[in-house]
Amino acid sequence: MKEHASDARARALDSAHRAALGFLESVSERPVWPRASLDQMLEAFGGPLPEAGVDPVKVIDEIAERAEPGLVAIPGGRFFGFVIGGTLPAALAADWLVSAWDQNSGSSTLTPATVAMERVAGQWMLDLFGLPSTASVGFVTGGQLANFTCLAAARHAVLSRVGWDLAERGFGAAPAIRFVVGADRHGSIDRAARFLGIGRAELIVVDSDDQGRMRPDALEHVLAGGTGPLIVCLQAGEVHTGAFDDFSTLIPIARRQGAWVHVDGAFGLWAAASPALRHLTAGVEDADSWATDAHKTLNVPYDCGMSIVRDPADSISAFRTGGDYLIYSGLDPWDLTPELSRRARGVPAWAALRSLGRSGVAALIDRLHTNAVTMSTGLAAIEGVEVVNDVDYTQVMFRADSDDATRALGAAILDEGTAAVTGAEWRGRAALRCSMSSWATTADDIDLTVQAIRALMKN
Incomplete structure (x- = not known):
């Protein structure tokens, strides 16, 4: 049978x-x-x-x-190798439901339950981050697509300001965009620019300080005397050091030149949800767009990035689609991102936020920072190990006496198996990165990791 x-x-x-x-x-x-x-x-x-x-x-x-x-x-x-959180229990279980429900969550008319949860999760995040409550929140795959989506809206908007209709006339003969980035930006910014037709040679690079923060005097210098459409990309959380740009100073400088200001806050934007760490993001609310990623600091499953745009009309202008068979409600998820068909990736974010509440989110972020400080202290106490960065947030970068020794230590850590860290290069020297991102990390985990590295340094 x-x-x-x-x-x-x-x-x-x-x-x-x-x-x-x-x-x-x-x-x-x-x-x-x-x-x-x-x-x-x-x-x-x-x-x-x-x-x-x-x-x-x-x-x-x-x-x-x-x-x-x-x-x-x-x-x-x-697991400290990349800025990747674990998965909170409620978020994991919700993700199973998302797969079982199999809702195509591009349309609020077709799948109102999942779109409603995404919209509410977006509103909760805007509240936590201190961003305008009227901003649009589009759920995308991760930080890369969040940056791309925000910058696509930015490109459309700054060209529109000078009378160029990108949707009608295309980008080939459009006025040149001044695309300004920090020297220590994440590679996803360059990649997003490339997707948008802006090559490496066209990037205007602004010097940064020893922690990777964009220098305000350098920004003023590169903007002086320039004209035409302008996008300035700032950063909340440098991927090696965890450093934050000085938004309160930099955004007004960019504004005086008529710039669209974008903030790559893949993991750093979450600092705004912690009363103890909110000072790191002071002034970030004055930007035009923000990218962040819930499968990093919020600890939800892959994939769950968010593209946040101050004026939803800018998102709609860049992404609204056509099709006589589609059903529109005024503001649908497919109006805010490049996707039509997609899974309801915002549902686990709703579940994570609902399970934690405001105080739980703050406690999670504070714990990640405390873990980073504890790890830094433990590593600095090992003979032959140097902590490279100021541990203001959740990143710890360290190295041994030489580049060869640092690389050998990194390989040995992965081979030994207690923990995972990954290699990097900072100011021309080899380093190892330790990212505190998981809700599951305990004091015992840090102690075991420090003990393992200490033993490896003695070998």
């Missing part, structure tokens, strides 16, 4: 549930970095496509078993 579809779903989901719990229960004991290479994983999953199908439960069991050595313990407390 043929199995009913609902029974097949139930068996497959039950298998996935067991595998998921098994993995999550293992993260505190398993090596943080994967123990298999890409080639080994290709061998495990590869081969010709089978002629006959396989029972869904067997498929899930095979996935869980074969993937095991190639998985990274990102949800645990000792």
Whole structure:
């Protein structure tokens, strides 16, 4: 007798549930970095496509078993390699519901429940960040697409101000845009500019200080005497040092030249939600757009970036689509981002915020900062280790006596398996980055990591 579809779903989901719990229960004991290479994983999953199908439960069991050595313990407390949070319980469970509901969340008429949760989550975030309550919030894949989406709106707007209709006339013969960036910007800004037709040679680069903050005097210098459409990109949270640009000083300088000001706040914008750390973002509310990422500091699953634009009309002008079969309600998610069809990625953000509340979000951010300070103190006490940056937020950058020793230490840390950090280069010297992003990190995790690095430095 043929199995009913609902029974097949139930068996497959039950298998996935067991595998998921098994993995999550293992993260505190398993090596943080994967123990298999890409080639080994290709061998495990590869081969010709089978002629006959396989029972869904067997498929899930095979996935869980074969993937095991190639998985990274990102949800645990000792993954410090990139600015990637773990996943809060409510956000993880909500993400399962998103997959089960299978709602195409571009249209508020088609999928009102998920769009409503996204809209409310966006409003909550604007409140936490101290940004205008009338701004638009578009949910995209991550910080890269958040920067691109904001800057696409910026390009459209600054050209419109000089009488150029980008939607009608295109970009090829448009007036040149002065695209101003800091010397220590994140690479996603350059990549977004490239997507928008602005090459590396066209970037106007402003010098920064020893922590990566844009220098106000340097910004004034590069803007002096210039004319034409202008976009200035600032930063909340330099990816190596965690440093914040001085928005209260820089934004007025840019404003006097008629600039659209964009802030890349992938993980740093969340500092505004903490009364203790809010000073880092003072003045950020005066920008025109902001990019941030909930799968970093808020600890929701991939993917959940946010593009925030002060005037929703600028988003609509850049992204509203056509199609006589589509249903419009005035302001739909597909009016705010490049996507039409997409999953309801804002639902886990709603769940995370609902589970934490205002005080819980602040406590989470404060804990991440405290963990960074504790890690910095522990590392600085190890003979031969130097902490490079001022630990004002959640990033710790350190190095050994030489570039070769620093790189060797980084490789040894990953091989040893207690924790994961990744390499970087700062001011021409090799360094290692330790990003405090996970809600799961405890004082014991930091202590274990420091002990492991101390032992490696003695070898």
